[in-house]
Amino acid sequence: MKKKFSRRRMIGGAVGAAGLAGSRALVGVSSSSPDRSIPAAHDATVMSTPGEVDLSEFDPSKFLYEFDYGKITQLPDGRTLREWEIMAIDKEIEIAPGVYFPAWTYNGQVPGPTLRCTEGDRLRIHFANGGSHPHTIHFHGFHPAKMDGVLEVIKPGDEYLYEFDAEPFGLHLYHCHSVPLKRHIHKGLYGAFIVDPPKKRRPAREMVLVMNGFDTNFDGENEVYGVNSVAFHYHRHPIEVKLQELVRIYLVNILEFDLVNSLHIHGHFFDVYRTGTKPTPTEFTDTIMMCQGERHLLELKFRHPGKFMFHAHQSEFAELGWMGFFQVKA
Secondary structure (H helix, E strand, C coil), X not given: CCECCCHHHHHHCCCCCCCCCCHHHHHCECCCCCCCXXXXXXXXXXXXXXXXXXXXXXXXXXXXXXXXXXEEEECCCCCXXXXXXXXXXXXXEXXXXXXXXXXXXXXXXXXXXXXXXXXXXEEEEEEEECCCCCECCEECCCCCHHHCCCCXXXXXXXXXXXEEECCCCEEXXXXXXXXXXXXXHHXXXXXXXXXXXXXXXXXXXXXXXXXXXXXXXXXXXCCEEEXXXXXXXXXXXXXXXXXXCEEEEEEEECCCCCCEEEEEECCCCEEEEECCCCCCCCEEECEEEEECCCEEEEEEECCXXXXXXXXXXXXXXXXXXXXXXXXXXX
């Protein structure tokens, strides 16, 4: 039986075997402890969920490295034309083992496909609304007013063609802009939008982390947090990287209902390229705070082998799913 649950129940009591198998499995607290906020043991292995989601439907480990470059042809002026087909679809998704969420999706997944192009490319996005509510696509970046995805609301069964040039280079975002905006974003209509500079960045192991959350009982608070939608996925499946390999993280925050989200990486610091629109870093740190809609490129080289945790530095977010590991191999 599929269950919904509240943040309060997750932190303070058992959720049930069909949910997250109790808060002990989720946050590592002893059911006999008088203070449920105090961990029973300093053991990261209990800060997770038992079981596994159906990875045939959506695998966050694969999503990390999936970049959709579109259908590529050439315009008469010699420029590259990229085309995508995107459909809004109502779909139930699994966000933790046995925990399901009635999402609104782009192409049946949350986050939507990571669209990638190069500055100066001509972009055409064929959008069809196969959902049950009016939707749009709003792209961050430069574009004409009729391509803004705000006033041109697409009703169920209708279609729209977005066409504009890719600029400026950087890490951007696309999401639905129908009202109520917070509901359309929270339900899952968003994705990363990467515009590469004409002069390519230096080679690196690149990955996309979209920080998000889910209000499973629709009380205006999130009960589940994560990156790329599935709670604790990168705890169960650590991200493998090589020692001294340049790692580039495309980090997007699209969390609704909470004002600030964050990322902290243990044992290492990283360069921050704010919005990815400048070729030089703006900060060198191990923790970054982001409001909704902010996105940054992070670059680092792991100096030591082993298992290094990464998570939100809001403890509650980490305990409710936003935590994982990098497995650094020599």
